[in-house]
Amino acid sequence: MTPSKKAENIWKLSGLGSAAGPGELEIQDANLEIKQGDRVAILCEKPSTRSLLLRILAGLRPVRIGSLEIFERKTRKLEFFEDWDQIFQRSVRQKLGVCLEIEGLVSNVSVREGMELLYRFKSGHESGRSRTQVAEQVQKTCDLFEISNIQEKRPFMLTTSERRLAGIARAWVSEPETLLLEEPTRGLNEKYRKILWRVFQNILSSPEQTLVASTDDWIFAHAFCTRWIVFENSRIVFDGKPSDFFKGKFEILNEVRELKELRGLLDGLLGEIA
Amino acid sequence: MGFSPQAFWSFLISVWQAYRLDRPLSHHDVRLVIMRQIYFTGLQAFRLVGMGALILGVITVAQSASQLTRLGGSDAIGPILVGAFIRELGPLVTVVVVVARSVSAIASELSSMKANGEIDGLRATGISPLSYLVVPRVLSGAISTLLLAIHFVWISFSVGFLVSQFFINMPADRFIENVFMNITGIDLLIFILKTFTLGCFVFLLACFCGLRTAGTTLEIPQATTKAVVWSFMLSFGVQIAISGTYYLILLQRSGLGGLI
Numbered sequence: 441m442t443p444s445k446k447a448e449n450i451w452k453l454s455g456l457g458s459a460a461g462p463g464e465l466e467i468q469d470a471n472l473e474i475k476q477g478d479r480v481a482i483l484c485e486k487p488s489t490r491s492l493l494l495r496i497l498a499g500l501r502p503v504r505i506g507s508l509e510i511f512e513r514k515t516r517k518l519e520f521f522e523d524w525d526q527i528f529q530r531s532v533r534q535k536l537g538v539c540l541e542i543e544g545l546v547s548n549v550s551v552r553e554g555m556e557l558l559y560r561f562k563s564g565h566e567s568g569r570s571r572t573q574v575a576e577q578v579q580k581t582c583d584l585f586e587i588s589n590i591q592e593k594r595p596f597m598l599t600t601s602e603r604r605l606a607g608i609a610r611a612w613v614s615e616p617e618t619l620l621l622e623e624p625t626r627g628l629n630e631k632y633r634k635i636l637w638r639v640f641q642n643i644l645s646s647p648e649q650t651l652v653a654s655t656d657d658w659i660f661a662h663a664f665c666t667r668w669i670v671f672e673n674s675r676i677v678f679d680g681k682p683s684d685f686f687k688g689k690f691e692i693l694n695e696v697r698e699l700k701e702l703r704g705l706l707d708g709l710l711g712e713i714a
Numbered sequence: 715m716g717f718s719p720q721a722f723w724s725f726l727i728s729v730w731q732a733y734r735l736d737r738p739l740s741h742h743d744v745r746l747v748i749m750r751q752i753y754f755t756g757l758q759a760f761r762l763v764g765m766g767a768l769i770l771g772v773i774t775v776a777q778s779a780s781q782l783t784r785l786g787g788s789d790a791i792g793p794i795l796v797g798a799f800i801r802e803l804g805p806l807v808t809v810v811v812v813v814a815r816s817v818s819a820i821a822s823e824l825s826s827m828k829a830n831g832e833i834d835g836l837r838a839t840g841i842s843p844l845s846y847l848v849v850p851r852v853l854s855g856a857i858s859t860l861l862l863a864i865h866f867v868w869i870s871f872s873v874g875f876l877v878s879q880f881f882i883n884m885p886a887d888r889f890i891e892n893v894f895m896n897i898t899g900i901d902l903l904i905f906i907l908k909t910f911t912l913g914c915f916v917f918l919l920a921c922f923c924g925l926r927t928a929g930t931t932l933e934i935p936q937a938t939t940k941a942v943v944w945s946f947m948l949s950f951g952v953q954i955a956i957s958g959t960y961y962l963i964l965l966q967r968s969g970l971g972g973l974i
Binding site: 495498499500519521522523525526530533534536537538539540542543544545546547556557558560561562571607610611614620 | 724725727728729731732735736741742743827830831832833834835836837838839840841842843844845846925
């Protein structure tokens with residue numbers, strides 16, 4: 441789990457401020473760097489704040505104040521329907537695998553077709569990958585996520601849990617070096633949660649793999665993220681190791697009943713995984 | 715939200731940039747979307763456009779043939795058919811059908827995709843909605859409009875042929891010669907401008923309206939209405955401008971320009 445020594449800076453936020461719409465800023469004065477190999481959990485009691493930050497990192501929401509660099513390239517304000525792909529000549533999105541809370545699976549194609557579509561598009565028209573290669577990669581991903589039984593179904597035929605897993609599988613199909621996940625465990629039932637756990641243990645075995653997840657699932661954050669970014673009142677109040685979160689400045693929180701229960705749960709779960 | 719020329723211009727530039735970057739036509743998936751859209755926009759509207767062509771063809775040809783026979787100018791049936799169906803009615807009726815059927819459908823489809831988070835999902839995962847959704851819809855829409863207009867002209871000419879046989883007893887070879895000798899390069903240029911080129915812009919407008927929503931279901935009917943209204947305004951404006959320019963040039967050439 442140790443990041444490489446010469447970790448590349450993936451995102452750099454300087455004095456960033458933004459809001460989902462007009463009105464008050466939902467993120468204020470955010471300064472942070474996310475490097476290759478980081479496993480980051482964005483935690484905040486306000487879902488809109490953590491969701492907004494994740495979408496800014498994915499290039500889907502604009503930065504109102506401050507600056508954002510991605511892969512050490514400065515971004516600029518995007519025009520209507522302009523995308524990073526057009527500015528950076530498709531060098532950024534190829535490295536990112538994104539799954540939003542509403543997965544946005546293409547409704548008129550099956551799960552498998554949607555994954556094939558993404559894989560072909562992401563590889564670019566010049567990649568020259570054959571249909572067999574594409575099909576093999578998709579099958580490999582379906583097997584990893586244990587969704588082979590639903591791969592021929594269209595999104596509207598899936599349960600919430602199946603859709604969630606299919607969305608994350610789609611984000612992973614091109615095996616991007618950085619995964620950006622919005623509420624990855626939201627709506628997952630016990631069976632699919634266990635599958636997701638196994639998948640993440642597999643995926644995150646590579647120290648180069650970067651993960652950024654906005655979540656309210658502290659158990660997920662504790663199990664897979666080595667760095668927590670905690671927001672309170674639109675500002676970052678904590679950025680560090682989870683263990684530090686429970687002591688020092690936040691020691692008082694240890695006395696809170698819910699947190700005690702949470703720690704008990706975490707210990708039990710981690711023991712189970714071990 | 716009114717029509718913003720700047721936003722539309724920036725949308726056009728983005729579509730062009732995405733086209734250059736992704737070369738969507740080289741993607742099997744995009745070609746599949748094009749075929750599917752041609753089926754929905756073109757083939758499924760064949761019967762409707764054919765009916766329109768049949769009714770308008772019978773009315774126009776029967777009316778003009780009866781008057782022309784009385785005046786002894788039955789040979790003028792060719793220029794009348796070419797003027798009415800290739801330059802004016804064919805493109806106009808086709809575009810009206812296409813806007814009513816397909817522009818509205820595309821605008822509502824894209825706006826509901828946006829409301830369902832599919833557009834953000836595509837963008838986030840690295841599939842440009844412009845390459846995957848807009849380019850094939852615009853291209854197939856333009857091709858379908860052209861095909862439907864050709865279908866319209868074909869049906870109306872066939873009706874013209876039948877009417878000329880029964881009403882003015884014109885020999886078949888004379889009718890064919892009379893019609894085809896009167897089709898000029900300008901007529902074909904006007905036909906293409908009013909169908910293929912206008913089709914491109916009308917479908918771009920549909921995509922623009924569909925994608926410009928903020929992503930709420932409330933905006934789906936609004937986007938559809940806007941797409942239809944703006945497309946009709948654009949279509950009628952372009953048709954009037956092209957025909958007006960053509961007839962002005964024609965009058966100038968025939969020495970009657972001073973009358974205007």
